[in-house]
Amino acid sequence: MDPKELPPHFENKLDEITSSIRDIVEIESPSFGPDGINEVVDWIVSRAKEAIPDIEIERIAAEGRGEHLVIRAFGDLPGKPLFILGHTDTVHPTGSKEKNPTRIEDGNLYGCGTFDMKANIALMLEVFKSMKALGLRPARPVTILLACDEEVGSETGRPLVEREAANADYCFVFEPSAKGRIKTGRKGTSGYTLRARGIPAHAGLDPEKGASAVLELSKQIIAVSELNDPEAGTTVTVGTVKGGTTMNVVPEHAECTIDVRFTSLERAEKIEAALRGLSSDDERVELMLEGEINRPPMERTDAVIRLFEKAKGLAASFGYEIGETQVGGASDGNFVGALGVPVLDGLGIEGDGAHRLDEHVVVADIPKRASLLTLLLTNDLSEA
Numbered sequence: 047m048d049p050k051e052l053p054p055h056f057e058n059k060l061d062e063i064t065s066s067i068r069d070i071v072e073i074e075s076p077s078f079g080p081d082g083i084n085e086v087v088d089w090i091v092s093r094a095k096e097a098i099p100d101i102e103i104e105r106i107a108a109e110g111r112g113e114h115l116v117i118r119a120f121g122d123l124p125g126k127p128l129f130i131l132g133h134t135d136t137v138h139p140t141g142s143k144e145k146n147p148t149r150i151e152d153g154n155l156y157g158c159g160t161f162d163m164k165a166n167i168a169l170m171l172e173v174f175k176s177m178k179a180l181g182l183r184p185a186r187p188v189t190i191l192l193a194c195d196e197e198v199g200s201e202t203g204r205p206l207v208e209r210e211a212a213n214a215d216y217c218f219v220f221e222p223s224a225k226g227r228i229k230t231g232r233k234g235t236s237g238y239t240l241r242a243r244g245i246p247a248h249a250g251l252d253p254e255k256g257a258s259a260v261l262e263l264s265k266q267i268i269a270v271s272e273l274n275d276p277e278a279g280t281t282v283t284v285g286t287v288k289g290g291t292t293m294n295v296v297p298e299h300a301e302c303t304i305d306v307r308f309t310s311l312e313r314a315e316k317i318e319a320a321l322r323g324l325s326s327d328d329e330r331v332e333l334m335l336e337g338e339i340n341r342p343p344m345e346r347t348d349a350v351i352r353l354f355e356k357a358k359g360l361a362a363s364f365g366y367e368i369g370e371t372q373v374g375g376a377s378d379g380n381f382v383g384a385l386g387v388p389v390l391d392g393l394g395i396e397g398d399g400a401h402r403l404d405e406h407v408v409v410a411d412i413p414k415r416a417s418l419l420t421l422l423l424t425n426d427l428s429e430a
């Protein structure tokens with residue numbers, strides 16, 4: 047099939063596709079909301095059964111979170127699977143759809159969790175459905191994993207992501223694009239809480255007997271902030287601070303949270319060592335650090351660059367231009383990249399407002415994005 051015939055095909059299907067997107071977006075599925083998540087999983091399973099021949103479904107329950115979904119298809123094809131990764135949870139609590147109703151306005155499809163990333167799940171299913179109708183098959187077996195706790199750090203999704211990545215040749219992540227651009231690199235993330243415990247005292251009667259946790263923590267925050275190295279791509283941000291009980295007491299407790307982003311694991315380990323090595327200025331105040339490296343960086347390796355160049359060429363075959371970018375935000379793609387599997391992340395429909403109440407995708411991009419996905423699936427992008 048001539049790639050140039052794909053956009054008009056999906057153009058004709060646009061109403062069907064947008065109505066499918068609206069359906070999945072209407073089911074609210076916040077992280078830690080198992081009922082909504084499972085309802086979304088039910089919806090996906092029933093659509094996938096129609097769209098993809100001979101699928102194998104695995105639903106894995108995560109306590110208090112809902113179910114992770116694995117779909118395997120085209121197992122009769124040779125080669126290791128292409129791994130498609132996404133998530134069913136959103137950051138929006140139940141009831142948010144009153145504030146950002148699912149609707150099309152000014153060429154955008156608004157709704158909570160459209161851009162990040164339910165519109166992309168619906169689109170992927172529509173692409174498989176069209177492939178079936180057009181008699182197209184993917185280039186290799188396909189494994190789809192839709193995790194249910196990506197937005198809250200993937201504590202239970204991570205082992206599944208790594209299990210499937212270990213067996214895959216390359217991976218597409220259907221996270222939001224960056225103004226249409228594909229993400230070929232992501233920083234890794236760590237999160238910590240630094241606590242200080244001092245000695246409480248009356249601020250008027252005997253302040254000298256006290257050791258202020260707030261004062262000590264303030265000094266530590268300056269030291270922590272000095273670990274920033276923007277040129278090396280390392281950022282260290284103290285995001286929240288709390289401490290003390292009331293105005294007239296030398297505070298016993300204080301704590302802050304620290305967000306760290308990095309482009310290599312080596313740097314992450316150095317920062318962690320520096321945080322663990324912090325020592326108090328007032329030795330009566332005890333410092334305690336909790337936390338760890340969460341997601342490793344997704345590095346822009348040579349294999350990633352080659353994969354991107356192939357995708358770019360496929361897009362160009364029907365006159366679609368795609369760019370690439372590297373971002374500070376992490377996704378489950380980071381876990382895949384860390385295993386040496388080349389990843390194209392941010393393959394989702396163009397849009398804006400991730401994690402906000404004006405979240406939307408651009409309707410005009412849907413036929414082009416669907417055409418690109420069709421080509422990415424039907425062409426073998428592996429090195430061999």
Ligand SMILES: [Zn+2]
Nearest residue numbers: 162163221222
């Ligand atoms: Zn996401």
